[in-house]
Amino acid sequence: MKNKNFIFLIIFVLVIITIAEMIGFQSIPVGSISIGLLPLVFAIVITMILGLQLFRKGFWKNVYSKANIDFAGKYLIFIMLPLMARYGADVAPQIREILQVGWVFLFQEIGNLGTVLFGLPIAILLGLRREAIGATLGIGREGELAYISEKYTLNSSEGRGVLSLYIIGTLFGTIFFSILAPVLLGVGFPVEALAMASGVGSGSMMSAASASLVAQVPDMESTILAYASASQLLTSFLGTFTMVFLAAPLQKFMYKFMVRGDA
Template identity: 45%
Template structure:
């Protein structure tokens, strides 16, 4: 029997055990994080919201020492890169119900979307700022096609679904969008929680800031609008209402913004900028 056939047979034998270990590990992580719950605390006028998803990411990193190059045998026996690679294949399947949810938002809320006016509808163009600002920075730091997935938008669930469907979640673009998604999960709520509180000092109208809080992420929106509401308590109800409406509309329009604007633009700019940065990284003139 050839080495390839032996390896294939071994992988087929190990796969069921690997899946069982993966499912049980995920179940334990979910139970632990739900027991921890949401933790909120204030830093000055800003509010930091730590959601269960954040704790799940941290636990996942800790029990997968290969990700950090660690040599802790006991932890490696608990979860290995085999389970990590298997989990990557199931990301898109897990996102399908979420994609259906975003799709069902369009029909029932189409009247509200139309009535909301240009301010709500055009705010999605702000996502394109990630292309103009973050893409050159990513290329400057030496990223390749990962930069396309990482900077097409702020990379929440709709973008994760679009990139995963178009390029595959295991592709360089998929790696980029997953990286930005996880960074948003770990640091996004903290950043926006602080930003929501300190943004009042800019002098912008609180309702404009509330609209800006709805960037398509429920956790980030809650952190930013909650801190903003605490800073301007007399407008609390209006701030929360504007933020929730903005977030809902971003969930509806964000998918189309990424498909028709974000991805074509980021690919166009990548084609134009990557040769310049490639020469720079190689030290060519």
């Protein structure tokens, strides 16, 4: 039965991926703003809808079996490792260009500590405990997901925290950036600065934000994509070290101080 359920899971994943890719990237105009939705957003929405108890009958009941859920949480790290390797492969050929980008790109890495300094106390005040560790280590993208998955597993409280933030970021993060970028452009922020801000360490968010900027200033498309890509590459590369050597130790210290008896 377990093997049968696993086969159902593989078929289900392939079908969802195919449907999401067929939908493709969608740009929805809302007044003067264009909201970008990537295939990943549609894949998560469809999967969440089909996961409702209302639909857990017959085939869907086999797909969302406890064995499959445990399997997905335990072995997601194997899907993340090739992505981390790809980041390394992307960085290595351009390491010289990255070093020449300048201190402005490096300065934005301080933002990786903001989720710990501001997010962790708020999460604890809201009643979260170990979940707060996964939810506030960073912005909950691929790097944080891989780190938490490797250290705690996604079946842990920390894993549920980072996975929840990853899903929320995918669903609402791209929409948020799609709206915020053109708004800030309208109030006078330079295009280059907004393009740099698009690279937050998430491929989907960077694509949505930069696409929105290009829609507003099409004659600067090459500049926007160049700055956004460089920022994204640098953030993915340095953000990993910032997370491991700065954010994680700081978070551990703050958590022990604020939540006595749960270290």
